[in-house]
Amino acid sequence: MWIQSIRRCIRSHSCSGGTRGVCSPAADGSDRLRVLLQLCADRFYISPGESNAELFRRGWSCSYGPLGVELRGNLLRQWWHSVTGSKERVFGLSTPSFSAEQRAAGARLVEAEHVQQILDRSDLNRDQLIQELRGLLLSSPSVRRSLLQGALENFVSSLEMVNRKLPFGLAEMGPCFQPSDGSGCFAEVNQTSLVWFCSPRTSSQWLDHWARQRLKWWRKFALSPSDFSSVEVPENELQETASRGMKILFNFPWGPESLETLWCRGDAELLQTYKGVRSKLQSRDGRKSVPHVVSVSGNMDRGVLAFLSNSLQQLRREDGKKRLQQRKVLKLHPVLAPVKVALDIGKGATVELRQVCEGLLQEFLEAKISAWPGYLETLPSSLEHLNAKYDEMGVLFSVVINENTLESGLLQVRSRDTTIRETMHISEIRHFLSKYITAADKL
Amino acid sequence: MWIQSIRRCIRSHSCSGGTRGVCSPAADGSDRLRVLLQLCADRFYISPGESNAELFRRGWSCSYGPLGVELRGNLLRQWWHSVTGSKERVFGLSTPSFSAEQRAAGARLVEAEHVQQILDRSDLNRDQLIQELRGLLLSSPSVRRSLLQGALENFVSSLEMVNRKLPFGLAEMGPCFQPSDGSGCFAEVNQTSLVWFCSPRTSSQWLDHWARQRLKWWRKFALSPSDFSSVEVPENELQETASRGMKILFNFPWGPESLETLWCRGDAELLQTYKGVRSKLQSRDGRKSVPHVVSVSGNMDRGVLAFLSNSLQQLRREDGKKRLQQRKVLKLHPVLAPVKVALDIGKGATVELRQVCEGLLQEFLEAKISAWPGYLETLPSSLEHLNAKYDEMGVLFSVVINENTLESGLLQVRSRDTTIRETMHISEIRHFLSKYITAADKL
Numbered sequence: 001m002w003i004q005s006i007r008r009c010i011r012s013h014s015c016s017g018g019t020r021g022v023c024s025p026a027a028d029g030s031d032r033l034r035v036l037l038q039l040c041a042d043r044f045y046i047s048p049g050e051s052n053a054e055l056f057r058r059g060w061s062c063s064y065g066p067l068g069v070e071l072r073g074n075l076l077r078q079w080w081h082s083v084t085g086s087k088e089r090v091f092g093l094s095t096p097s098f099s100a101e102q103r104a105a106g107a108r109l110v111e112a113e114h115v116q117q118i119l120d121r122s123d124l125n126r127d128q129l130i131q132e133l134r135g136l137l138l139s140s141p142s143v144r145r146s147l148l149q150g151a152l153e154n155f156v157s158s159l160e161m162v163n164r165k166l167p168f169g170l171a172e173m174g175p176c177f178q179p180s181d182g183s184g185c186f187a188e189v190n191q192t193s194l195v196w197f198c199s200p201r202t203s204s205q206w207l208d209h210w211a212r213q214r215l216k217w218w219r220k221f222a223l224s225p226s227d228f229s230s231v232e233v234p235e236n237e238l239q240e241t242a243s244r245g246m247k248i249l250f251n252f253p254w255g256p257e258s259l260e261t262l263w264c265r266g267d268a269e270l271l272q273t274y275k276g277v278r279s280k281l282q283s284r285d286g287r288k289s290v291p292h293v294v295s296v297s298g299n300m301d302r303g304v305l306a307f308l309s310n311s312l313q314q315l316r317r318e319d320g321k322k323r324l325q326q327r328k329v330l331k332l333h334p335v336l337a338p339v340k341v342a343l344d345i346g347k348g349a350t351v352e353l354r355q356v357c358e359g360l361l362q363e364f365l366e367a368k369i370s371a372w373p374g375y376l377e378t379l380p381s382s383l384e385h386l387n388a389k390y391d392e393m394g395v396l397f398s399v400v401i402n403e404n405t406l407e408s409g410l411l412q413v414r415s416r417d418t419t420i421r422e423t424m425h426i427s428e429i430r431h432f433l434s435k436y437i438t439a440a441d442k443l
Numbered sequence: 444m445w446i447q448s449i450r451r452c453i454r455s456h457s458c459s460g461g462t463r464g465v466c467s468p469a470a471d472g473s474d475r476l477r478v479l480l481q482l483c484a485d486r487f488y489i490s491p492g493e494s495n496a497e498l499f500r501r502g503w504s505c506s507y508g509p510l511g512v513e514l515r516g517n518l519l520r521q522w523w524h525s526v527t528g529s530k531e532r533v534f535g536l537s538t539p540s541f542s543a544e545q546r547a548a549g550a551r552l553v554e555a556e557h558v559q560q561i562l563d564r565s566d567l568n569r570d571q572l573i574q575e576l577r578g579l580l581l582s583s584p585s586v587r588r589s590l591l592q593g594a595l596e597n598f599v600s601s602l603e604m605v606n607r608k609l610p611f612g613l614a615e616m617g618p619c620f621q622p623s624d625g626s627g628c629f630a631e632v633n634q635t636s637l638v639w640f641c642s643p644r645t646s647s648q649w650l651d652h653w654a655r656q657r658l659k660w661w662r663k664f665a666l667s668p669s670d671f672s673s674v675e676v677p678e679n680e681l682q683e684t685a686s687r688g689m690k691i692l693f694n695f696p697w698g699p700e701s702l703e704t705l706w707c708r709g710d711a712e713l714l715q716t717y718k719g720v721r722s723k724l725q726s727r728d729g730r731k732s733v734p735h736v737v738s739v740s741g742n743m744d745r746g747v748l749a750f751l752s753n754s755l756q757q758l759r760r761e762d763g764k765k766r767l768q769q770r771k772v773l774k775l776h777p778v779l780a781p782v783k784v785a786l787d788i789g790k791g792a793t794v795e796l797r798q799v800c801e802g803l804l805q806e807f808l809e810a811k812i813s814a815w816p817g818y819l820e821t822l823p824s825s826l827e828h829l830n831a832k833y834d835e836m837g838v839l840f841s842v843v844i845n846e847n848t849l850e851s852g853l854l855q856v857r858s859r860d861t862t863i864r865e866t867m868h869i870s871e872i873r874h875f876l877s878k879y880i881t882a883a884d885k886l
Contacts, residue, residue, distance in 0.1 A: 069535035092512035
């Protein structure tokens with residue numbers, strides 16, 4: 001029933017709804033999309049299935065496989081680090097998914113049994129029944145659409161923490177739930193949020209500052225940085241309370257979609273949250289003004305899709321037998337790549353080679369280098385097939401251990417990006433990988 | 444209204460409900476609890492407020508402040524690393540918070556407007572109204588209580604990934620929602636889940652294996668490891684489908700509560716998820732049996748509370764003027780401590796000292812050492828007060844930069860655990876901290 005409702009919802013959306021509908025994408029774009037989604041399902045980024053791929057395509061939380069989880073985790077960690085570790089004063093925060101907001105609209109959490117009990121009561125007439133259900137709805141927790149309210153509710157206690165000195169910010173990440181269009185289905189999105197509190201006269205400058213910072217961040221990890229851009233929101237598209245807005249866009253094969261949105265929101269929502277008690281909200285900067293709010297909110301599920309789309313290279317080349325082949329490589333940034341190194345065995349005594357692999361795997365795990373234990377595969381595979389597979393997984397390096405390694409300690413390391421195979425001593429590989437990843441992080 | 448319902452719910456629970464009720468704790472335990480909750484609110488672990496402290500005390504997701512977020516983040520990261528980086532084959536997974544489970548009971552996500560529209564329809568008689576609402580309820584997504592179902596639904600595609608070879612596991616972490624007792628309120632809990640698939644004859648051994656591993660993990664970060672223990676669940680308390688169960692307990696001041704629960708679940712739920720199609724589920728181990736499931740599920744919100752409770756030391760000592768003073772120290776494990784180093788300025792030219800602090804802060808952030816910018820505080824504070832504050836925050840080291848530093852490059856580093864103040868050159872401090880934390884991680 002729920003699957004049906006997702007399907008219904010996907011159909012009803014296909015030309016209009018959601019955060020942004022996709023209408024008749026160009027043939028090239030739709031081909032690229034098909035290849036990308038197939039690769040993501042084949043290579044453990046997302047779980048297989050059409051509905052799941054469609055959730056993913058919309059930039060909603062879907063069912064992620066092991067590589068997708070790591071990629072999103074890496075992305076969120078980088079975001080968190082860049083925001084809470086910036087030169088500006090930003091503090092982390094985490095609030096429950098359902099909140100005390102009193103709104104007529106939005107998603108509510110109800111207990112099925114509780115509703116059933118009311119529906120089963122034969123002593124209630126029609127009006128009483130409606131009254132009971134309205135009461136239930138009103139007292140049900142509302143599920144958050146965004147992380148903004150949580151930050152606003154924590155403003156006063158945070159202001160004390162910084163000795164009432166502006167500016168400062170509150171950062172949070174977590175799932176948010178958006179009802180889509182009355183069809184009863186919801187979009188779950190992993191949001192990131194920075195809520196920045198500053199003096200009214202500086203808010204527009206801060207909007208520009210954060211838009212620059214955010215764009216720089218997205219581009220840092222991009223293969224084609226020009227696919228990421230920022231635009232000012234036109235005045236006629238501004239939200240009710242906002243005086244200015246900016247968006248960070250990614251140019252998907254089917255057109256641009258927004259990854260992050262920044263608003264100059266003024267003080268209205270802050271005043272509303274504290275019921276207009278201005279004295280609670282004032283900072284010690286001499287003026288008696290209430291701080292203005294700049295919000296920066298991102299969709300990291302769509303961020304995952306953007307980086308996957310951005311990093312997929314399709315290269316045509318001839319193989320050894322002069323047949324035209326297509327090579328697909330996910331050239332994810334070394335910091336984001338979910339698997340840094342794959343370990344496989346070549347010719348030689350299997351038991352001994354496996355032991356070497358296990359020792360190496362342990363070494364990688366201790367150094368927090370995520371490794372793929374290819375040597376556990378029971379089906380033998382040609383080196384060519386292995387390389388093609390690892391390129392599609394976006395694995396940075398693949399290592400083959402063979403009988404040579406047992407004798408001389410030497411192994412073969414192949415790079416995803418250069419396709420060059422290097423010989424290296426087994427004692428050097430961990431250090432080599434650590435250095436490579438650290439260097440890429442600092443670029 | 445929602446706050447009232449939380450309060451009502453808290454009252455109704457105080458002697459019976461929730462995951463475990465707390466009845467008339469011993470005076471000593473309740474005193475320790477009061478001190479702990481006050482400290483957590485004062486020192487930015489949780490947001491202030493009585494209802495929030497009560498959510499926290501129950502081991503539910505509450506509103507966390509900057510230190511609480513980091514602590515929980517560190518804990519989750521360690522868990523993820525220990526499980527997906529273990530010697531066993533465990534793959535990460537992430538599934539949406541609402542699922543396709545068809546259950547009569549449980550929490551449902553409904554759109555308030557949607558319900559209102561039905562209640563407003565004057566053309567429906569009582570029976571039609573009830574029918575419409577039942578339909579709505581049935582088609583509403585149900586919000587997950589645990590992460591088990593998501594893993595079961597991903598079993599078949601994961602089995603392909605491992606070439607149909609057992610054993611292997613699927614790990615996930617994320618929020619789960621548990622309706623409490625029909626009062627309309629819900630507990631949100633950040634769960635961790637490892638679902639382990641193995642041959643039927645080995646499942647009991649694997650239960651023991653994972654129970655040992657998990658207990659070892661909790662104790663690794665404990666100040667008093669003996670507060671953590673494991674117990675076998677008595678036969679008469681076993682869940683319907685389970686043949687055995689174990690719990691990892693923490694001995695809170697008010698009594699033991701369970702942090703993690705392990706069950707031998709058999710194959711019933713797996714068969715149910717795949718509608719009894721055994722052929723889909725069989726591994727290639729020769730026998731035609733369906734794998735058995737061992738589940739390991741933890742509550743990391745309660746985990747945070749456990750480590751805070753475990754690490755709080757209250758020491759009485761005389762101050763310089765022979766007055767009896769109480770020193771409170773959060774001796775969190777170096778890996779878990781949310782702030783590794785605090786930076787403050789002593790006597791000297793403020794502008795220059797701040798510049799030195801900013802340079803040092805940047806250096807720490809680049810090395811991913813979380814630092815507290817105490818030098819930004821505008822209110823002057825005595826060194827004694829500062830130390831007391833940082834001890835309560837669980838800050839590992841505090842550094843004071845003064846006019847001496849400008850001349851000689853030397854600074855004062857105070858250790859939380861020894862209270863000893865050491866002189867160190869400014870160029871050595873980053874390396875010293877990195878080495879200290881890495882060493883503690885490897886113990």
